[in-house]
Amino acid sequence: MSAAGVKAAPGAGLAGARTLGGWARAHERALLGVLGVVLLLAAWQVTAALELINPFFISSPKDVAVEAGTYLSSPQAATDMKTSGLEFLLGFGGALVAGVPLGVALGWYRRFDALADPLVTFFYASPRIALTPLMVVWFGIGLESKAVIVGTMAIFPIMINMSTGVRGVDRQLIDVGRGFQASGLQTLLTIALPASLPSLAAGVRLGIGQALIGVFVAELVGASAGAGFTMNQAGQNFQLNLVFVTLFIIAGFGVVLTLLLRRVERFFTKWEV
Structure with missing residues (x-):
């Protein structure tokens, strides 16, 4: 039988379209996110190509991609990432x-919350970024001070x-636990903590962004390597392409971790009440 004589099964095309449409609806959020990124990059490239903004102040996706290849193939990139x-x-x-554990203690123990709340509020409202020189004085210019600064931002x-x-x-869940003669620790471990896991996942997701900052x-201050160090040096030398490359690396790392945490959040939503 010739190829011309072969006919598609009735409804095959319609079924394929429905399958494709179902897949698109299932991944609508991701597709719209990708579309948003593509549109932004396209607008950026057109703006740069037409020189609607002074080229001294703006790069282009094409130039940034070329710079990314150069930077990522250099030994400096591996050192910075490490x-x-x-x-x-x-x-x-x-x-x-x-x-x-501090969050658990603040939320579960009323007296500890009353004792620590003014201190937590004070330090949370303080400009922690401005304390960077103080951290360097206390912990030196090595890894210790930088880890403390990151931890202070994320905690x-x-x-x-x-x-x-x-x-x-x-409270009804807690009352049920106590009705079964559960101790305070048992109630905390078996009821309060599982029910608060979605809040913890949200806090971790926010903490990631603060940690990257x-x-x-x-x-x-006092650094000789790192993505932030390279970005700062590139900015001082007006190397806009390299600034964007390191910016995208840091932000991209945050995006990947945030997406992973969102999956964790969805997994633990079954504990929400």
Whole structure:
């Protein structure tokens, strides 16, 4: 039988269109996000190509891509990523280890909350970025001071969201636990903490953004490597392409972690009441 004699099964095209449409609806949010990025890059490229803005003040996606290839193939990129990554891991890890139990204590123990709340409010409202020189004096110009700066920036979103989640647990669930003769610790571990996990995930997601800001701020003082250090040096030398490259690297790292945390949030929404 010739190829011309082969006919498609009735409704095959319609079924394919429905399948494609269903896939598009299921991934609508992601597709719209990609479209938004593409439109922004296209507008940026057109603006640069037509010189609607002085080229001295703006680069273009094409030039940034070329610079990214040059930078990422250099030894400096590996050093920067290693340095900034280590600062982030130590600082954010410390904020997570300290912020979660402090948040639980603030949300669960009324007297501890009354005791610590003025201090938490004071330090949260203080300009922590301005304390960077003080951190350098206390901890030196090495990794320790930078990790402390990152941790200081990240701990408050984690701690405050955790305390809010614990404090907002449905009292009826707690009463049910006590009705089964559960101790205060058992109630906390089996009811309050699982129910507050979505709040913790949201706090961690906010803490990631603050920690990345902390990485950049920490590398402004006494640093010799790191994405923030390279961005600052490039800005001082008017290397706009390199500024955008390091900016996209830092922001891209934050976007990836945020997307992962959103998945964690969706996984734990079953604990919401």
